[in-house]
Amino acid sequence: MTESQSNLADQPPRKIAPNPKLSGLGLTLALLAVCLFPLAGLSLYATFYGRAASRSLPVEVSLDRRTVVAPNGQGGLLTDVVVIINTADHDIPNLTVNLNGQYFLYRDSPLQKGETLVLPQSIFMTKANQRFVPGRYPITEVTVTGRLPSNARGVTEVHFE
Template sequence: MSDEPNGSNESNDPNESNGATPKLAPTLRLSRFGLVVALAGMVATGLLVYAIFPSSVGGPPLPVAVRLEKQPVQTTAGDRALLTEVIAVQNIADHELKKIAIEINGQYLMFNEAPLVAGDSLVLPLRVFTDKRSSQRYDPIRYPVEEVIVRGQLPSNARGVSEFSFAAEEPE
């Protein structure tokens, strides 16, 4: 009697080659859901790092000085000037700064595309700043200035960031 069942000449040994392609181990595949979860995880990790270390993400310091003061500002009619609360941003570098963005209390924003020449100051009334999420104007009487962040483009095309803190004045 033969050892071969049913007279077959095929071997059951997986190590023997019989001309067929050997089967490989199954490969890992990423489903669409897995891809979405992985991408969301990467975005969440980036936001977490930014939330933990916000000052280190900002960039090199911008060479500016910021003052809060009252100055006469021309009215829209141009016939007189009113004493108004203003923010004065002075370029203390020996080169011009481009694309200046000024943010008050992390909420009110103003962009200035014109370059700020070395030694020159940009004086803006506080009431021209608008909310990031709406068109609401900044009210310096209701909301005292506590923090000012100035961003701008340095000559190396890097973004410079400087943050200034102001103590809120106590009402008398």
């Protein structure tokens, strides 16, 4: 072993990673910026584009009791239903209906112009697949969303007592 190699072996290892250079004040300001920039961006977005509910969906919503075809196809059952009527002069694709903001139904096919959709309340389910039981809880709100011809989302909220 040469003399230069033995001198290197006696020295402590050099640090390869850089040392942190951020002060306490700098760290605080960086954390504030990380929290406030997204909040400011979302606030500006909401200011310029408004709420989704500001674009109304041209549908009529009502609650009723009607006879629907039984699951076996024979006869009918009198049951509580949600009735949705398309009053627009165009089809409404991507139709989503929710009861009380908790029970949902998504319809693949568009709601045709002038079509009346009769949905039994018992087919609505939560995200955890729990079915709505008519009569157990009152329906206070029905929200219907769909895509408008401008590709914007239209929303209609109907409140019941």
